[in-house]
Amino acid sequence: MSDVMVDVHGVHKSFGPLEVLRGVDLKVRAGEVTVILGPSGSGKSTLLRTINHLEKVNSGWISIDGELIGYRRSGSKLHELKEKDVLKQRTHIGFVFQNFNLFPHLTVLDNLVEAPVSALRRPRKAAEETARRLLDRVGLADKADAYPRQLSGGQQQRVAIARALALEPKVLLFDEPTSALDPELVGEVLDVIKDLAGTGTTMIVVTHEIGFAREVADTVVFMDGGVVVEQGPPAAVLDDPRHERTRAFLSKVL
């Protein structure tokens, strides 16, 4: 399978005595949207964070576009990469946080320009052009010189998405991108993500928005207790779940 973009293989992760991921396997094909559902505490955020190596795994491995994340393989051994090399790998992985994490002391434009200039060594001018194009794409062309705190939550999250796109990542990870938003602002953010899905961006989205999953996902993954309980096309998982736990969860959120 050459078109697998993200490959999560037998990942275990513990925080002290608490085993949060207990053998997770997941394959995401290039250009597809995977939506991860699951109750709070089931390990969804932890899984996303292991994918871009914000958390180290205890066992198993993750590769993106065929490249191991956080390790270098020689023979049967995995050598941990230096921080510098991990940082380089992360430029291929866009991450959108639940609470945006924009840099409040930088203007919107500088938020988008910072990483391309410092991590990818792009010339500032080119980076600014890209940034303005991306702001236009998320409908915020007029906010380039504003500071994040001068924007609504929905606008801030759209800036955060544009910031993730500025690195031209191979895959975009979203950790509950609309959970910190007022209900009336959820739509504008989901619209941006839908728009990205239409252009063939590979994405993994953790969300509780079932309607969004049904409409946009190629694959829906249901996680509980640190394992993938079931996965498949939205119609199968959402309308005809095979596992009792999935059914119980869906009956609560629908």
Next chain:
Amino acid sequence: MSTLPSTTDTAPPGAATPGTGPGAPPAPDDPASLKVVPARHYARWVAAVAVIVLVAQFAHGLATNPVWEWGVFGDYVLSETIVQAVWVTLQLTAYATVLGFLLGTVLAFMRLSRSPVLQTVAWTYIWIFRSIPMIVQLVFWFNLSALYEELGFGIPFGPVFWSVDSNSVIGTMGAAIIGLTLHQAAYAAEIVRGGVIAVDHGQLEAAAAQGIPRLRQIRRIVLPQAMRAILPTAGNEIIGLLKGTSVVYVMSIGELFYQVQVIYGRNGRVIPLLLVATAWYVVLTSLLSVAQYYVERRYARGANRTPPPTPIQRARRFLRTLRAAAAQRNQPVIPLKPLGDSR
């Protein structure tokens, strides 16, 4: 509680229509034509007069009592010796501030690092240099040449390749700067560390998630945000240091306090010369305070939705309000307006 606002600047927009309270009869025809009578605060007036009398008495005493010898003060305050001494004080402050905060920042990040060795070294440094009184340390450096006659470069515990007489390298001024810097760094380290840990952890995470290089994360993302918490305390420290430089008089360095002592030792005019020193310290501290205000403003960018006005903007707004009030006094009708609108 009366619904009539006592001053216009406390009136919320809704309060512009009196007539809902028990004491105020409703005026259904035209509420805007009602006249507002400000409340009188007699106690405030009495207190103000008392304070003004006391201050005037004190000022009068300062000006007329011969003890202060203002003539002598005038002779010395801008004299070449004193101005030069002020310059030395400023140099000591500047060097110790810059070097102290540089070293302090390094120590702060050592304490925050994941390496137990670096953590321990930084912790020990801070512990030692906060424990030694500055004056003790200064005298120690002053006498360094007595302890180590030569300062050498070579392999530790091994042969020395190159060496010089330590007193000639360090010099008195150098010893003072080293002493002040090492002392200052211990305090600066804790101030910087306090600022850094006040920055939301999500900021570092977002920077790391985008692959921004480690040093750049610190310089561009963490430190500018930490500055908001660092600056008020750092301002205190620098002002303390400015006055603290006066202890280097023990090393016979010609800074302000030493020079003043030398002069009154010669002519016996203690009080006016202490006034000279006081005046200079007040002026320098005031300048630092103003600088601090603007530096803080600079680092507050993005912290508020609408940045607070500068003192100049505030003064202009105040003058406008006064002028508007004066204009209104000539009119029978007072249109109440919330202050925020007066641009």
